[in-house]
Amino acid sequence: MDSLTPETLPRLPASHLDIGADSEASHRERQILAATDVARGLKLWKLGLTLAWLDIKLKYRGSVLGPFWLTISTGVMVGAMGTLYGTLFHMDLKTYLPFLALSLVLWNAIGGLVTEACITFTQSETTIRAIRMPFFLHAFRVVIRNLISLAHNLPVIVLVFAIFAIWPGVHASLALPGFAIWLVDGFAACLLLGSFCARFRDIPPIVGSVMQIAFFVTPVVWRPEQLGRHNWWLPFNPFDALLEVVREPLLGNIPDVNTWALALGYSLAFCAGAWALFSRVRGRLAYWM
Amino acid sequence: MAHIRVENVSVDFPLFHGSARSLKKTVFAAASGRLGEDRRHRRVVQALRSVHIDLKTGDRLGLIGTNGAGKTTLLRAIAGIYEPTVGRIRVEGSLNALLDPMLGMTPDLTGRENIMLRGLYNGFSKPQIAALENDVQEFAELGEFLDLPVRFYSSGMVVRLGFALATAIRPQVLLMDEWFLAGDASFLAKARARLENVVRGADILVLSSHLIPTVLEWCTRVIWMDHGRVHMDGAPAEVMQTYLAGTAPPI
Numbered sequence: 001m002d003s004l005t006p007e008t009l010p011r012l013p014a015s016h017l018d019i020g021a022d023s024e025a026s027h028r029e030r031q032i033l034a035a036t037d038v039a040r041g042l043k044l045w046k047l048g049l050t051l052a053w054l055d056i057k058l059k060y061r062g063s064v065l066g067p068f069w070l071t072i073s074t075g076v077m078v079g080a081m082g083t084l085y086g087t088l089f090h091m092d093l094k095t096y097l098p099f100l101a102l103s104l105v106l107w108n109a110i111g112g113l114v115t116e117a118c119i120t121f122t123q124s125e126t127t128i129r130a131i132r133m134p135f136f137l138h139a140f141r142v143v144i145r146n147l148i149s150l151a152h153n154l155p156v157i158v159l160v161f162a163i164f165a166i167w168p169g170v171h172a173s174l175a176l177p178g179f180a181i182w183l184v185d186g187f188a189a190c191l192l193l194g195s196f197c198a199r200f201r202d203i204p205p206i207v208g209s210v211m212q213i214a215f216f217v218t219p220v221v222w223r224p225e226q227l228g229r230h231n232w233w234l235p236f237n238p239f240d241a242l243l244e245v246v247r248e249p250l251l252g253n254i255p256d257v258n259t260w261a262l263a264l265g266y267s268l269a270f271c272a273g274a275w276a277l278f279s280r281v282r283g284r285l286a287y288w289m
Numbered sequence: 290m291a292h293i294r295v296e297n298v299s300v301d302f303p304l305f306h307g308s309a310r311s312l313k314k315t316v317f318a319a320a321s322g323r324l325g326e327d328r329r330h331r332r333v334v335q336a337l338r339s340v341h342i343d344l345k346t347g348d349r350l351g352l353i354g355t356n357g358a359g360k361t362t363l364l365r366a367i368a369g370i371y372e373p374t375v376g377r378i379r380v381e382g383s384l385n386a387l388l389d390p391m392l393g394m395t396p397d398l399t400g401r402e403n404i405m406l407r408g409l410y411n412g413f414s415k416p417q418i419a420a421l422e423n424d425v426q427e428f429a430e431l432g433e434f435l436d437l438p439v440r441f442y443s444s445g446m447v448v449r450l451g452f453a454l455a456t457a458i459r460p461q462v463l464l465m466d467e468w469f470l471a472g473d474a475s476f477l478a479k480a481r482a483r484l485e486n487v488v489r490g491a492d493i494l495v496l497s498s499h500l501i502p503t504v505l506e507w508c509t510r511v512i513w514m515d516h517g518r519v520h521m522d523g524a525p526a527e528v529m530q531t532y533l534a535g536t537a538p539p540i
Binding site (some may be wrong): 012013014015016017018019020021022023024044046047050051054058126127128129130131132133283284286287288 | 302303365368369370371372373374375376377378379380381382383384385386388389391392393395397398402405406409410411412458459460461
C-alpha cells in the first residue's frame, strides 16, 4: 500500500465534456449529439462484447449445459412442432421439417431481440445513473447478446438439414445482405423500444402480446403457399418480408425483388422512426431511470 | 489544464413513475418547497436552479448543505449523467465520479468481472486491466471473494471493492460523494492514505460532504447549497462558520 503513489495509478485518457441544455438544443444539434452517442458506443465495442458475453454466462451460471440448453430446447420444439403440424397440415416431413427448423430459429431470434429491446435501458438503470456512458452501448450489448443466442441455435438447423440431406448451395450467401438488414433493424429496435419502455413502463407486456400475435400471422410454422389466394395481406406484415429475405436463400431459393423492396422499405421507415425518437429523447433518458 | 464551467445550470426532475425514488424526491422537494411545473406544465422537482460555478486546476471545492439541497445532483450533472434542463456544463480533463459505493457495478457479476468492465469502459489495454485488477485485489483484501458475485459480499466488502476500484484510477477531475469517507475504522485509516493520493493527483476536486473536518482539511473553497441554489460561496472557514451558526447548535 505504502508504495502506491499517484504516479503508479493508471491515468485516465484525457477527455472533454460539453453539455448544453437539452430543451434548448436545436433539431440539428440533437442529431449530432445522437450520432456522437452512436459513434462513442461503437468505439467501446470491446466493452459491449464483454457485457453481452457476461450476460449469457450469467444467465446460465451454475447450469451444467449452460447456453446449450437453448440448443436443446429449440431442438425439442422443432421435433415436437414438426411432427404435430406436419400431421395437421399433411406436409411431407422431408421438406417441412427443414423449413420449420429454420423458421423457428430465425423467429426466436426476432422475438427474443424485440422482447429484450424493451429493457435495453431499464436493465442498465444503475449504470446509467452512476457513470456517463453512450446509450448506444446498451443497444449494442442487447443485439450482440441475441446474436450469441442465435449462434447457439444454429446446430439445430445444421442437424435437421444433415438428416434430410439438404444443401442450400451458393444461394445461401444471399442471406447475408438480409442478415445485415436484421442487424441494423436490431439496433433500431433497441433504441426505439428501449427509450419508449424507459418512459412508459407498461409497454413491454404490450410488445409481448403483439409479438405473440405476429408469430401466428407470419409464415413461421405454416408456408405462405398454404394461404392460396388469401395471401394478399401478407405484404402488409413487415415480419413476412424480413423473414423471407433471410430464410429463402438458406433454403436454396432467391427471394424476389418485391420481397427485397418490402424488407428494405419497412426497415428504412423503422430506422427513421427509431432515430427520430432516440435523437429527441437521448438527453432525457437518464431522468427516466 | 483541467477546467469545469457550470453556466446558469438548472436541473428539473420530471415526476413520472410512482417509484420509491420519485417518492423520496417528492418528499424532499415538498419539504423544501421546490415542487414546480415546467414549461409544459408537468410536475417537476427543481433540483438545481441557476447554478454558476467556475473551477480551474488546483481548485478543491467542498459542497455543503442539508439533504436534498442539490449537492449530489450537481455532482451528477458535472459528471454528465443528468444533462441540464437549462444552461451549459463544460468539463475539460478526464473525469472520475465516485458517487455511490456500487459505482454502476453489476451485483450478479464477480468482483473480478466488474473490475474488467471498468477497465474496458476506460479504454484500458489488457496489461493495464491486469494491473488494475492486481491493485484492487491487493487493496480490497477480498481474497477468494473476488471471484464470487458481488451480491454475496457484505456491505463492508462492497464498499472496499468500490473504493479500491474507484481510487485505482487517476483522473484529472475527481468528483466525490460523502459515502467515500464512511466505513469501519481500520479500513478508514488505510483508505485515507490511498484517497489522499488520488486527491493529490487530481487537478480539480469536488467533494460533497457533511464531515466538516474533512472539508476544512481538503478544500480551498466551499459552496453552501440550499434549495438547489448556491447559497454561499467562499473560503472554507468563512462559509463553514456561517453554515454552522445557521444550522447547528453551538457545541
